[in-house]
Amino acid sequence: MEREDRLFFAKLHPGVLLIYFLCVIGLTMFSFHPLFSLLSFLGGLVFLGFLLSHRQWLRYFFIDLLMILVIAVTNPLFSHYGVTVLFYLFDNPVTLESVFYGLNMAVMLVSVMVWFTCFGKIIAADQFLYLCGGSLPKTALTLTMAMKFIPQFQKQAVRIANAQKALGVYNDSSKKDKLKNQLRIFSTLLTDALENAVITAQSMRSRGFGTQKRSNYAAYRWRHSDFAFLAVFLLVLCGILFSLSFPELHFSFYPTIAKFQVTPVAIVAFCCFAAVVFLPFIIEVKGNLKWKFLMSRI
Amino acid sequence: MKKSFLKYLILFFMLPLVVIGGSYLFRDRQFVFLLVCVTLISFLPFFLSFEKRSHREEKIVLLAVMVALSVVGRVLFFMLPSFKPVTAIVILTGMYLGAESGFLCGALSALLSNFFFGQGGFTVFQMLGWGMIGVFAGLLSVILKKNRPVLLLFAAFSGFLYSMIVDLWTVISIDNSLNLARYLTLLAAALPTTIIYVISNVLFMLALAGPIGRKLNRVIEKYEI
Structure with a gap:
């Protein structure tokens, strides 16, 4: 939940970051080319290196590899397409194509997971709300209020629990009692919350809620670097989308594994996609080098 | 008035546009793409009507x-x-x-x-x-x-x-x-x-x-x- 804002990449405007993450996750999820999956996996993983400690990163990496292995091995049990039969298991054919399909899919799924982890570390709920505030003001207001209520309710729940303990109605000898306790706390919390909600609403009305369009506090400014990043990114994105209309970028596994086609269009598409997924990593490395260089001159 | 009209126009054209464009560009995963997009677009009327109604x-x-x-x-x-x-x-x-x-x-x-x-x-x-x-x-x-x-x-x-x-x-x-x-x-x-x-x-x-x-x-x- 705590946002990682010491990164150079995270200093971009949240709108730019949201567009970037959604496009990368979308391209990874919906284009099914093995090289795209692999590039996306590597790009996400090297960027995640800046977000996690070495130990966390290594653990994450091994969990990913394990997941890839498990999905690739189990896929032939569920899909029997493909013509190259390796052997029969419980009267069902296990095909080479299905193993490779599983492998590609596993890399794709894991890279989507990696990118979502980066997304969660870079974009926190409040920035997301800041972005919806413009087009969906009421929804954003509801979510903002809910977000404010969450820590408030958690603190209130602790207070209620302490009060009940002091009153002697607390008993945690069995699981059933524990559950009953939680429910009692929850019920008390609710009464309190609803009363407070009405007071908040009355206070909102007395201050003229709904009489005018809501203004919002813009904590984020568009800088030149945001425009530059967005322009370059959209240009490259258009290149990728355009190249996706060519048949070379569509790789089929069934019935036989397609030949890996290397045409000029495909090379351009691969380079563009690699540029997109390694962009955060490059920005980070460049920023760090610049920082070190400037520090060395002091 | 003009703005809300534009909103419905976008909503009206968005669905076919996304369906046709997406299933052409993402040929290998078109079903997944359509599932995500159509689900997201189906949320829109709920959110928009919540915004609009007083x-x-x-x-x-x-x-x-x-x-x-x-x-x-x-x-x-x-x-x-x-x-x-x-x-x-x-x-x-x-x-x-x-x-x-x-x-x-x-x-x-x-x-x-x-x-x-x-x-x-x-x-x-x-x-x-x-x-x-x-x-x-x-x-x-x-x-x-x-x-x-x-x-x-x-x-x-x-x-x-x-x-x-x-x-x-x-x-x-x-x-x-x-x-x-x-x-x-x-x-x-x-x-x-x-x-x-x-x-x-x-x-x-x-x-x-x-x-x-x-x-x-x-x-x-x-x-x-």
Whole structure:
């Protein structure tokens, strides 16, 4: 939940970051080319290196590899397409194509997971709300209020629990009692919350809620670097989308594994996609080098 | 006027445009792409009508309270995995505040709580699952309010529905089609979790329907929401 804002990449405007993450996750999820999956996996993983400690990163990496292995091995049990039969298991054919399909899919799924982890570390709920505030003001207001209520309710729940303990109605000898306790706390919390909600609403009305369009506090400014990043990114994105209309970028596994086609269009598409997924990593490395260089001159 | 007209025009053309363009560009995964896009676009009318209609302030704040309660509930019962009050709260919101609020409570709870528990492609389908449960609860509110056994049955059924919707995403995201063998295997593998969902929904409904119902009813009647 705590946002990682010491990164150079995270200093971009949240709108730019949201567009970037959604496009990368979308391209990874919906284009099914093995090289795209692999590039996306590597790009996400090297960027995640800046977000996690070495130990966390290594653990994450091994969990990913394990997941890839498990999905690739189990896929032939569920899909029997493909013509190259390796052997029969419980009267069902296990095909080479299905193993490779599983492998590609596993890399794709894991890279989507990696990118979502980066997304969660870079974009926190409040920035997301800041972005919806413009087009969906009421929804954003509801979510903002809910977000404010969450820590408030958690603190209130602790207070209620302490009060009940002091009153002697607390008993945690069995699981059933524990559950009953939680429910009692929850019920008390609710009464309190609803009363407070009405007071908040009355206070909102007395201050003229709904009489005018809501203004919002813009904590984020568009800088030149945001425009530059967005322009370059959209240009490259258009290149990728355009190249996706060519048949070379569509790789089929069934019935036989397609030949890996290397045409000029495909090379351009691969380079563009690699540029997109390694962009955060490059920005980070460049920023760090610049920082070190400037520090060395002091 | 002009702006809202533009909004509907965009909505009207967005669906075919996304369907045709997406299925051409993402030929190998068109089913997954369409599933995500059509689901997201189907949320839009709910959000837009919520934005447009003028509500009493109380309704917005109550909705925020219910969303926060379901998120806190998900955190409060962290020691019992899958044993969460979210579905029960969404159903009660739908029943007392209407189908639209039920949808918003379900969808927003999923979205917001995943900022704590981790986002993923499944967020969209959790939003759909809980949102649908809220809508159904709102539509059936007359029966559900009167008849306690039907309410409990509905809560139990919601557990199955939720599990089936989220697993549907898992299968389609893997196979790009509804691979029935994998779907059934997943449903069978998730059966213990689904049973916990069903039991927890019924138990939470038993425990919360009385107090939440009474309290919401009281507030709604007192302040004419």
